[in-house]
Amino acid sequence: MLDIQSLTPREALGRALADLGDLREDVVVIVADTGETTRAKFFAERHPGRFFNVGIAEQAMVGIAAGLALAGFMPYALTFASFLTRAWEQARNSVDRMALPVRLVGTHAGFADAYDGPSHQALEDIALFRVLPNFTVLAPADSCEVYRAVLASAAVKGPVYIRVGRDFHIPTTCELYGRFEVGKAYVAVEGGDVAIFTTGVVLPFAVEAAQILRDRGISAAVVHFPTVKPLDYATVEKYAQATGAVLTVEEHMVHGGFGSAVAEYLVQTRPVKMAIMGLKSYGRTAKSPMELYTYFGLTPENIAARAEELVKLR
Structure with missing residues (x-):
């Protein structure tokens, strides 16, 4: 049995995506050359035919995600949160205006990537995605909540932004509730x-x-x-x-x-x-x-x- 509490947040993200891929054949994962660092590789190992690496091209990644959503898929697009904001225009015009079921996942958010300095530390991402009318915005606290939030996000209508860290977390929510519900404190x-x-x-x-x-x-x-x-x-x-x-x-x-x-x-x-x-x-x-x-x-x-x-x- 998977011990989520022992995972880092990004490992929990990768495991959740892989498990979600088992449950839903419409789930696809797209990365901007970040399959290893976001741990999306776990999805790729289990579902290679539904995994796409578009290279260091965040704007293209979001545009492709929008296209896949229009074709009936549920895309999860992953990269560092600080670089995902580079594609905010595409998130606004290609995803939010049509309320497409695209899930944008910003990893290494906040101070998670302390080692690489302020260029890699996303401290503005909640504001940027919260202002878009159709986006749901999730900010889980630890690995247990990351895992649950990813699975719960699949039931949300319209686009979702999920904010995830890197390795730092203090397990707190594992016993806080029995079932994660989007929109509930x-x-x-x-x-x-x-x-x-x-x-x-x-x-x-x-x-x-x-x-x-x-x-x-x-x-x-x-x-x-x-x-x-x-x-x-x-x-x-x-x-x-x-x-x-x-x-x-x-x-x-x-x-x-x-x-x-x-x-x-x-x-x-x-x-x-x-x-x-x-x-x-x-x-x-x-x-x-x-x-x-x-x-x-x-x-x-x-x-x-x-x-x-x-x-x-x-």
Whole structure:
């Protein structure tokens, strides 16, 4: 039996695609010379007739994916998230405007590729795909959630963007829920003084922050949103009302990302004390993602400190 928890996020991606290919004959995978690095090779080994490498040509890759979708296939197009944004025009004009069932998968997102510097660190991708009207946007937290998100994405009507890391992950969601549902948020920790909303790989940092706050006498809820769009508005509303203070945390620019999506909703429905934690500038070269989380202040201690400030303001 496959032990998903032991896999890296990109390995979980490759295994999920291969298993999905077993279940559906219409699934095809396209890569931009990234079959090895994205682990799409697992699909290629099992389904060689449905695997296509178009070379370092991201715009062509998305265009070909659109054509395959029009021909009745369900294409998954994979490359580094930082390079997939090069094909945003094709994603808009060839995929989104016709609401085609194309799944774009951006790997090595956020600080996952710490070693290759800011050119390889996608910190704007959620904003770029969230703004496209028909795209569903998924940002799983760990390997278990990557695997489940890929399988669940096959049932989504219209295009999907899936944000995946590389090797770094702290298994947190494996026992969080029984079944992954697109559009649903999951409560990792219950609390009543402040709500910490997360998406992507920062979930375990928020869980640890909640423990720090508990030791200080502050009850913090941690709610994880693997689906950035469509956002689980009912859960946002519930915890904003219950706590009166919301802190969002993401491995993404603070402009246009997950925090912006939450703020856009709350400012129109239930204004509360709110803060957005994320990035305000490009990344930098580092030995590991953890070095970058520490450098940019995305640590449990900093999350706890910001949440405590919101409680005092409230």
